[in-house]
Amino acid sequence: MFSKETIQKFQNTSTPFYYYDIELLRKTLEALKKESDKYGYVVHYAMKANANDEILRVIKSFGLGADCVSGNEIKKASEHEFEHIFFAGVGKSDEEINTALDRNITCFNCESLQEIEVIDELAKKKNKIAQIAFRINPNVNAHTHKYITTGLEENKFGINLWELEDVVMRTQQLKNIKIVGIHFHIGSQITDLSAFKSLCMKVNEIQNWFASHNVPLEIINVGGGLGVDYHEPNKNPIPDFESFFKLFKDFLEIRPNQKVHFEIGRAIVAQCGSLISKVLYVKKGVSTSFVILDAGMTELIRPALYQSYHKIENLTPSPLPRERGDSQQAGGVRYDVVGPICESSDCFGKAMMLPETKRGDLVAIRTTGAYGEVMASQYNLREKVKAVYSE
Ligand code: LLP
Numbered sequence: 443m444f445s446k447e448t449i450q451k452f453q454n455t456s457t458p459f460y461y462y463d464i465e466l467l468r469k470t471l472e473a474l475k476k477e478s479d480k481y482g483y484v485v486h487y488a489m490k491a492n493a494n495d496e497i498l499r500v501i502k503s504f505g506l507g508a509d510c511v512s513g514n515e516i517k518k519a520s521e522h523e524f525e526h527i528f529f530a531g532v533g534k535s536d537e538e539i540n541t542a543l544d545r546n547i548t549c550f551n552c553e554s555l556q557e558i559e560v561i562d563e564l565a566k567k568k569n570k571i572a573q574i575a576f577r578i579n580p581n582v583n584a585h586t587h588k589y590i591t592t593g594l595e596e597n598k599f600g601i602n603l604w605e606l607e608d609v610v611m612r613t614q615q616l617k618n619i620k621i622v623g624i625h626f627h628i629g630s631q632i633t634d635l636s637a638f639k640s641l642c643m644k645v646n647e648i649q650n651w652f653a654s655h656n657v658p659l660e661i662i663n664v665g666g667g668l669g670v671d672y673h674e675p676n677k678n679p680i681p682d683f684e685s686f687f688k689l690f691k692d693f694l695e696i697r698p699n700q701k702v703h704f705e706i707g708r709a710i711v712a713q714c715g716s717l718i719s720k721v722l723y724v725k726k727g728v729s730t731s732f733v734i735l736d737a738g739m740t741e742l743i744r745p746a747l748y749q750s751y752h753k754i755e756n757l758t759p760s761p762l763p764r765e766r767g768d769s770q771q772a773g774g775v776r777y778d779v780v781g782p783i784c785e786s787s788d789c790f791g792k793a794m795m796l797p798e799t800k801r802g803d804l805v806a807i808r809t810t811g812a813y814g815e816v817m818a819s820q821y822n823l824r825e826k827v828k829a830v831y832s833e
Contacts, residue, residue, distance in 0.1 A: 443676050444806065448832070449757050452804055458719040458737035460815050461806075464500060467714040470680050471504040474710065477683040484703045484824040485533050486528055488666050489515045491707030491812040492715070493564045496831055498522045499711065507548070509705035513538035520545050528663070528705070530577065532598055539564050543572060549661060550574045551625040553600055557722050558619060565618035574662055575623035576601055576609065580644040582799070583630030584637045584667065599627070603648075610657060623661025623703075624648060630708060633669035635689055642693035649695065663703040664690065670712040672751050675808045681709040708812040716812025717742050718757075718830075721803040722782065730778050730792075733799050738781025739788040740824040742810055746787040754779055757804040758794045774798070779805070783822055809811075 444452075452461070478485050489498070493515065499522065507526035508519035512548065513535070519527045529542045530551040539561055552558045552574045553784035565572040579600030601609050613619055628641055641664060652659055668686050671678035686709075696702060719737035726732075744750040774795045781788040790807060799805075818827045 443758060444622065449804065451830075452718050452757065455718075455830055456828075457804070458735070458741050459830050460741075460810065461716045461718050461830050462494070462497060462811065463714045464496070464831055464833045466679055467497065467500050467711065467811075470710055470714065471501065471506075473680050474683050474706070475504055475730050477687045478704070481687060482701065483687060483690070484526070484701050486526065486703060486705045487524075487710060488705045488707030489519060490816065492711045492814070493518060493520075493816055494829055496829070497711060497714075497811075507703075509707075513541040516547065528703075530627075530705070534561075536560065536564060540568075543570055546570075549622060549663075551577045551663065551677055553577045553602075555612055557714065558609070558613050558616065558656075559791050562616040562618045570619050571618055572650060573620050573622045574613070575625040575663055576594075576606070576613075576621070577625040577627070578603065578606065579647060579737060580626050580628065580641060580648070582628045582637060582640045582644055584632050594801075595760050605649070605656075605795070606648075610652075610655065613670055614657070621657060621659075623659050623663055624652070625661075625663040627665025627705065628661060628667060631669040632666050632667040633782045635685060638664075638667075638689055639693050642690060647694045649697070653697070658699075658745075659697075660700060661703055662694070662696065662700055663705065664694070666705040666707050666709070668706060669711040670709055670809060670812075673753060675713055679713045681713075683709070710812075712809050712812035715809070715814055717807040717810045717814060719805050720805065721799055721801055721805060723801060726778075727778070729832075731775065733777040733779045733796070733805075734803060735779065735781055735790070737784065737807070737827075738783040738824075740781075740783055740819050741827045742790070742807060742814050743819070744810075745790050745812060746785070752790065752810060753808040754791055754794050754796065755806045755808065756799050757806055758802075783824075 486509040487501045490511050494828045502522050508524035509528045510516045510519050511531040527547040528549045529547055550675040561572050577600045579602050600790040670681050717737055719735040722736050723734040739746040775795050778792050779790045779794050
């Protein structure tokens with residue numbers, strides 16, 4: 443929801459841009475801390491969701507760790523002085539591993555024996571011991587979009603259960619590696635919490651296996667994935683962290699000296715961001731009308747890539763009486779809302795209900811704080827997208 447003053451500010455700013463509501467970000471972080479601190483859980487921010495410096499500054503001030511997936515994310519996390527840095531990713535390059543070793547990160551989340559052997563070799567050259575967690579593929583269905591499901595055997599991520607024994611035994615022989623934990627991540631935008639319950643059950647079994655093989659673990663990292671409400675951002679601006687963390691408290695069996703870690707991205711930043719754009723043209727098609735925006739898939743690729751829904755609001759509704767037409771229904775007109783890029787997939791939503799819309803109107807594409815700005819590209823030699831902050 444935007445105040446009159448905010449909309450006025452938008453009108454004097456060139457579009458498109460991301461707008462970040464910093465107060466909402468703070469409230470979200472307060473809620474997250476309140477619920478996770480109840481159980482002594484350690485939360486890392488999955489920086490891939492949004493690596494904007496202003497956003498990182500706010501998140502860092504709440505004492506979260508950083509979950510990084512590239513050498514550059516590690517550099518950024520250490521510039522911002524995040525306390526703990528974890529390094530995940532199925533394809534860590536030698537250069538990135540060296541960056542991580544030089545910065546003495548807390549833990550490498552490792553996805554194969556070959557990767558662990560490379561880390562061992564590079565750590566040896568630097569006379570260092572690298573702490574690692576095994577990223578294990580638990581084969582748990584997250585019931586989310588197939589492109590953002592990661593914990594099934596068919597996915598490229600993690601060490602499969604049947605190879606675990608061999609990987610652990612061989613890792614124990616490496617001199618420059620210290621095993622500190624196990625790591626899981628089953629997917630993203632998970633709204634059915636029962637998927638996390640299934641994960642807990644799997645982790646309990648796997649923990650028994652490690653205990654029976656006398657491999658001590660300090661870090662039980664259950665990843666991220668908590669979903670947000672894309673349909674009703676005003677009703678549910680802050681995710682239900684209470685139920686989320688309580689579920690782990692209820693179902694995850696923890697041994698003495700173990701800490702539970704999370705890597706949360708979307709749930710922290712999604713709702714605080716909106717992509718603000720101006721209507722360039724309204725064009726009548728054969729069966730529908732198009733609203734053509736000055737923002738496109740170059741600024742927000744999620745609808746084109748995952749067919750994801752984002753609520754779209756016209757912030758400057760027409761003062762004129764509405765045109766009558768077949769597509770008109772109570773409360774508005776249905777439009778296909780599209781961008782200016784030369785691709786048919788450059789579409790933010792089909793048959794979206796909006797008040798009658800005209801050239802020059804301002805539009806907000808909601809819930810775009812996560813995987814929005816970070817996934818922007820300069821395809822068609824577009825300008826780099828700008829950001830504006832509430833404070
Ligand atoms: N940990 C690992 C190992 C991950 O791969 C991810 C996300 C996270 C944590 C954070 O997950 P979150 O809490 O944000 O769900 N671009 C896609 C989402 C890709 C997620 C990739 N991994 C989208 O726009 O929906």
